[in-house]
Amino acid sequence: MTWxxxxxxxxxxxxxxxxxxxxxRYRLIERIGRGGMGAIYLxxxxxxxxxxxxxxxxxxxxxxxxxxxxxREARILARLEHPGIVPVHDAGTLPDGRVFYAMKYVEGxxxxxxxxxxxxxxxxxxxxxxxxxxxxxxxSRAVLHRDLKPDNVMVGPFGEVLxxxxxxxxxxxxxxxxxxxxxxxxxxAHSPDALGAAEQAQTPTFDTRDGTVIxxxxxxxxxxxxxxxxxxxxxxxxxxxxxxxxxxxxNAPAGPDAPAAGERLPAxxxxxxxxxxxxxxxxxxxxxxxxxxDVARFLDGLALLAYPDTPLRRARRLFVRHQxxxxxxxxxLAARILxxxxxxx
Amino acid sequence: xxxxxxxxxxxxxxxxxxxxxxxxxxxxxxxxxxxxxxxLVAAYWKPVYKYIRLRWGKSIExxxxxxxxxxxxxxxxSLLQSYEPERGRLRTFLRACVDHLVANAKRDxxxxxxxxxxxxxxxxxxxxxxxxxxxxxxxxxxxxxxxxREWARxxxxxxxxxxxxxxxxxxxxxxxxxxxxxDLHDAEEEGPERRPSYRELGDELRLAPTQVTNYLAYARRExxxxxxxxxxxxxxxxxxxxxxxxxxxxxxxxxxxxxxx
Numbered sequence: 048m049t050w051x052x053x054x055x056x057x058x059x060x061x062x063x064x065x066x067x068x069x070x071x072r073y074r075l076i077e078r079i080g081r082g083g084m085g086a087i088y089l090x091x092x093x094x095x096x097x098x099x100x101x102x103x104x105x106x107x108x109x110x111x112x113x114x115x116x117x118x119r120e121a122r123i124l125a126r127l128e129h130p131g132i133v134p135v136h137d138a139g140t141l142p143d144g145r146v147f148y149a150m151k152y153v154e155g156x157x158x159x160x161x162x163x164x165x166x167x168x169x170x171x172x173x174x175x176x177x178x179x180x181x182x183x184x185x186x187s188r189a190v191l192h193r194d195l196k197p198d199n200v201m202v203g204p205f206g207e208v209l210x211x212x213x214x215x216x217x218x219x220x221x222x223x224x225x226x227x228x229x230x231x232x233x234x235x236a237h238s239p240d241a242l243g244a245a246e247q248a249q250t251p252t253f254d255t256r257d258g259t260v261i262x263x264x265x266x267x268x269x270x271x272x273x274x275x276x277x278x279x280x281x282x283x284x285x286x287x288x289x290x291x292x293x294x295x296x297x298n299a300p301a302g303p304d305a306p307a308a309g310e311r312l313p314a315x316x317x318x319x320x321x322x323x324x325x326x327x328x329x330x331x332x333x334x335x336x337x338x339x340x341d342v343a344r345f346l347d348g349l350a351l352l353a354y355p356d357t358p359l360r361r362a363r364r365l366f367v368r369h370q371x372x373x374x375x376x377x378x379x380l381a382a383r384i385l386x387x388x389x390x391x392x
Numbered sequence: 393x394x395x396x397x398x399x400x401x402x403x404x405x406x407x408x409x410x411x412x413x414x415x416x417x418x419x420x421x422x423x424x425x426x427x428x429x430x431x432l433v434a435a436y437w438k439p440v441y442k443y444i445r446l447r448w449g450k451s452i453e454x455x456x457x458x459x460x461x462x463x464x465x466x467x468x469x470s471l472l473q474s475y476e477p478e479r480g481r482l483r484t485f486l487r488a489c490v491d492h493l494v495a496n497a498k499r500d501x502x503x504x505x506x507x508x509x510x511x512x513x514x515x516x517x518x519x520x521x522x523x524x525x526x527x528x529x530x531x532x533x534x535x536x537x538x539x540x541r542e543w544a545r546x547x548x549x550x551x552x553x554x555x556x557x558x559x560x561x562x563x564x565x566x567x568x569x570x571x572x573x574x575d576l577h578d579a580e581e582e583g584p585e586r587r588p589s590y591r592e593l594g595d596e597l598r599l600a601p602t603q604v605t606n607y608l609a610y611a612r613r614e615x616x617x618x619x620x621x622x623x624x625x626x627x628x629x630x631x632x633x634x635x636x637x638x639x640x641x642x643x644x645x646x647x648x649x650x651x652x653x
Contacts, residue, residue, distance in 0.1 A: 049552045050523060051545055055576055059548050062575040063616040063641045069609035074590070143613060 066103045067143035073101060081105070084113050084214065089152060092136075098152040099136060104145045114146040120214050121148035123190055131181025133201075133209045153209050159197035162295050168316075170206075171295045172342050177208035179288060179339035185210075186281045186335060191217040193279065195287035196266040197294055217279060266290045269326050282328040285338055289323025289331070292342075296320070315345050315354045322353035414482065414628045417472040433463050433515075434550065435626045439542035440490055441520050447535045448494045456517050462493050477628030481635075487539055544640055551619040552576070555611065558618070569597060570604055571611035616641065 051059070061078060066088060068075050073090040079100065080087035088101045104117050121138040128134065138148035161174070178200055182192060192199075192213060199212040268286035270278040296312055312320065319341050325331045332338040332352070341351045348368040350356045356364075366373060413435075416428035440462055444455040465471060466489075475485045523545075559568040570593060577587055590601045599607070620637060627633035 049549050049556075049576075050526065051549055051552070051576075052526070053541075056541075056545060056548055058575050058577075059552075059615070060641060062571075062612045063619060065612060067609045067613055069606040074605055142609070 064105065066101065066141050066145055066147065068141065070142055073099070073149065085117060090149070092149070099149045100152045101147050101149050103141065103147040116214065117146045117148065120216065123213050123216050123218065124148075124150065127185055127188060127190060127213075129181055129184045131177055131208050131210055132185065132213075133211050151209075153201045153203065153211070155201045155203035155207075155209075157198055158200035158202055158291070158295070161202040162197065168296065169346060172346055174202060174206065174208055175288075175292050175295055176339050176342055177206075178210060178291065179335050179342070181208065181210045182284055182288065183335040183339065185216075186284070189219045191219070191279065191281060192284055192287070193217050193271065194263055194266075195284055195291055196263050197291060198263075200291070219280075268324075268328070270328060278328070280328065281334055282331045285331050285335055286324050286328075288335060288338060289320055292323065293320045315351050318351065318354040319345065412627065413625050414472060414475065414477070417466075429463065429466065431625045432466065435546060435622065436486060436543065437463065437515050438520050438523070438546045439539055440486070441515075441517065442524055442542050443487065443490060443535065443539050444494060445524060446529070446533070446538065447491075450494070452517070452521060456515075458490075458494055458497065459515065459517075461497070462490055465493065475628060477632055481632055482626065482628045483539065483543055487536070547619060547622050547640065550622060551615055554618050554622075555615050558614065559611065564607075564610075566597065566599070567607040567611045570599070570607040571615070573597070574604075574608055575612070 064086070065075060065078070068090065072092055072094045074093055076089040076091060076098070078086055079089045084104060085102045086105045088103060090099055090101050091097070092099050102117065102120075104114055118138060121135050124133065124135040125138075133153060134151050136149045136151070138146075140146055158174075158178075162171070166174070178195075182195065185192060190213070192210065193215050194212060195210070199210065201209045201211055203209070264272070266287045268279075268283045271283055296316060319338070322330070322341075323332055323338055332341070337352060341353055344351050348364055350361070350364070354360075413428040413431040416424040417432070419425060419428075437459060441455055441459040444450050444458050445452070448455075450458065471489055475482065555571070556568050559565060573588060573593055573596070588596065590604045593599070594601045594604045597604070619641065623636050623640065624633055627636055
């Protein structure tokens with residue numbers, strides 16, 4: 048009988064789980080990741096001669112629900128055409144019966160790896176702004192991500208940011224069980240806040256019922272952790288983004304052990320993190336755009352929504368923003384005083 | 393005892409016989425019980441033998457005797473009657489039975505039993521010893537993990553052999569050759585050579601790269617089907633079957649079908 052070494056066993060395991068890409072345009076290269084319901088494979092699109100990532104369903108699915116969810120994720124991604132959201136190229140069923148979709152193969156590093164690097168605070172904040180841009184765009188299309196965390200964000204070699212894994216995204220405004228919000232892209236594109244409209248219509252429609260907990264501990268907001276599905280809205284993503292920001296700046300896992308606001312961060316940044324991650328949604332930023340705006344204002348040395356101005360703070364900000372000019376004026380004045388002093392004596 | 397069903401084979405489906413050795417071992421039909429014993433022996437004799445050697449430090453001769461006796465007792469003493477799938481895995485149950493047997497057996501009694509009710513198929517203890525010698529045992533293994541790994545090795549080895557035989561029978565020996573070169577290639581055993589690319593393999597076997605990928609996909613699909621069949625035979629319940637498939641192959645079968653009670 049054939050002797051199988053431990054390494055050969057591992058290869059056989061991978062081989063048996065590998066998707067059947069025969070009679071497709073794709074050629075399998077290797078598995079590059081594994082998630083809750085699927086595995087991600089690197090493959091070559093032989094028609095276009097480019098590398099793609101294939102997400103393939105990998106769990107038992109006698110009812111077809113998981114396949115439907117993967118298809119739904121592909122449809123959501125197809126609708127979210129944004130430079131900060133990984134684009135989907137193709138979707139379908141493989142010869143082995145498994146549902147898959149093909150997306151852009153993102154070369155870069157995960158945000159948690161990026162955060163371990165030498166990037167400065169302003170660079171980190173600019174990366175964070177790009178994440179916010181992508182999520183705000185999704186919100187404008189009535190899509191909540193619901194699982195924002197450093198593992199689900201890729202940072203490319205040129206600082207480009209891609210928000211990944213929309214598998215548990217919540218779509219507002221669609222009929223129960225439907226994949227994507229039933230509103231026209233045109234209307235959404237011209238709507239200042241399609242999500243707000245969907246919420247006003249009170250049609251939260253996702254196939255998770257109240258009591259279902261979806262997300263990642265440490266990054267999911269309290270209402271999500273309690274399974275209060277009906278209370279989840281864009282402020283839930285704001286909370287997760289706040290945790291991501293905390294992680295980016297503190298370079299520590301989010302959660303109770305994360306660096307407490309004010310301990311290691313400049314007070315305005317700590318205030319932004321704190322406001323984004325308040326337990327009560329009503330006390331958080333009302334939207335991702337508001338959060339991103341506060342980060343931008345911090346970078347520009349302006350007053351923040353999360354950190355109300357006082358005369359002293361305003362003076363300090365003005366000093367920090369214009370300190371070169373102030374020092375020059377002070378130096379000039381000092382020189383004048385010294386000159387007058389020497390002339391008189 | 394036989395029932396047709398749809399069993400997932402890596403996404404595709406095929407009609408399979410949902411025959412379970414556990415169910416058969418409890419039946420009143422002597423032929424069915426014999427068949428059950430053969431299936432259990434095929435799946436477990438090597439893990440049991442190696443386990444006795446390592447866990448109990450028995451000599452080759454004693455381990456051979458105890459292995460033979462274990463499987464003969466398995467049916468004679470109706471040990472499987474007391475196995476409850478919902479309370480644990482068959483493997484855990486069998487390992488506990490082995491421990492009990494070895495701890496309580498007396499050498500003379502064992503020898504008296506030899507031959508009576510022993511497995512019909514001769515067990516190739518020499519190959520089991522050779523496999524033991526190839527394992528890295530510089531650090532004492534955790535025995536539960538060791539038993540699990542050897543069971544998986546036994547299932548995969550049988551799967552590879554059955555795949556080889558079936559493909560040869562279908563006139564598809566080249567399919568197995570591709571599978572063997574690409575998925576069974578072992579850098580540790582065959583030198584620090586990297587796995588060949590599809591193109592290199594095609595050149596070596598005089599096949600187009602698309603043929604290589606198609607042959608490979610077919611062989612993998614068949615291998616998966618065979619392994620699932622082997623698992624189904626020795627699973628005590630549907631749930632156990634799904635769990636085993638997940639543990640062994642990385643994903644669960646899509647539609648396992650019920651094991652007939």
